[in-house]
Amino acid sequence: MPSLHDKVVAITGASAGIGEATARLLAERGAAVVLAARRGERIDAIAREIRETGGRAATCVVDVTDAGDLRRLVDTTVERYGRIDVLVNNAGVAPISPLADLDTEGWSAMIDVNLRGMLNGVAATLPVFREQGSGHLVSIVSVAGLSVSPSMAVYAATKNAVRTVHEGLRRESTDGVVRTTAISPGYVRTDLADSMADPRIREQTRENMAAMGIPPAAVARAVAFAVEQPADVEVGEINVRPTVQA
Template identity: 85%
Template sequence: MLSLHGKVVAITGASGGIGEATARLLAQRGAAVVLAARRRDRIDAIAQAIQEEGGRAATCVVDVTQAEDLQRLVSFTTDQYGRLDVLVNNAGIAPISPLADLDTESWSAMIDVNLRGTLNGIAAALPIFRKQGAGHLVSIVSVAGLTVSPSMAVYAATKNAVRTIHEGLRTESTDGAVRTTAISPGYVRTHLADSMTDPHVREQTRKNMDAVGIPPAAVARAVAFAIEQPGDVEIGEINVRPTVQA
């Protein structure tokens, strides 16, 4: 295991689930973390817990749909710790439902958070990475984009768009200044189902998560594995799913 000491990592959607687990694990392994989310009270409590365990953590209230919020996150991180080594684009929502429901408001929300939020992160972090000569973009995608299931068309589309953007950025970054990693979880025991608008889909998803879901820490370990590699190694994509998931 390589050390994360000296790494500075900003994480969106860090108020719970995968984002919280990632912040806690990376801090335990020596990284300085900046937790970003909309819920100030929640990220402050997590950061305090990390600090009480001897880790380094700070917080920044962020709505990823707002480009200026991501700019502020990057500026805050570099002011606080002198640099930004990794941006983890983790914030995401899944108000999924059959296309026939014509829930266009939810379609737009998924595009704004899952896709535009990632683009806002790239726009904020990329100039810093280029200036430093090194940086790492990690985005939490989904296995839902690998095999598209009923009710998940728009959600999968946003995640596949992020996967495509990652590949595009990778091909533009062969000078070694920027590494990219897309991590696609399967069923993970988080509160993602809370954002689902269709009652039947929400209930079925919760049952699946309870029955076979892996803990958020499993995905956090994948994030740590990707970013702890030496600078000449890029882990482009990782799929992390329960062993029993079809």
């Protein structure tokens, strides 16, 4: 199994689901991880469990919609471990509903967290990556943006915007300093449905997750695969979905 002992990784949305699974797996493989989320008590508990099993873990309470919080996450990571090699941009919300419902607050929330939150991460890490001479941005996107389903137009739009930013950053980084990876999960057993505004869609999503969803660890393994590649290899995109998902 590849070792990640030389990697320092900050992870947003690390209090549950894919973020938590990623923190646990990367720490198990030797990386130093900094867990970031709004729920401070929860990430503190996860970090404590990682340290109790011999891993290296710290925490930072972060709201990704606040650019200052992302800068503080990067500063905390560098102060604690001397550098930041990877930012896993995982925080996301999905208050999806038909466009005709005119849920403008939900639209704004998805834009602010899913897209602006990722851009805040780019703004916080890119200068540090350039100064270090290396860095890796990994974003958890979604297969929802590959084929837009009813009620998911704005959610898919934010995810496709993240893909676009990734490709732009890749094209601007062919000097080999910054690597980018966009990982698009299908149905994963997480609490993402809790943020869905429409009760019918929320219940249907929960049923689909229960029936076919893969564990968050499956996506965490994809993150680890991308991160553990040598410096001259960039894994640009990975789609991870249940084998039975249409």
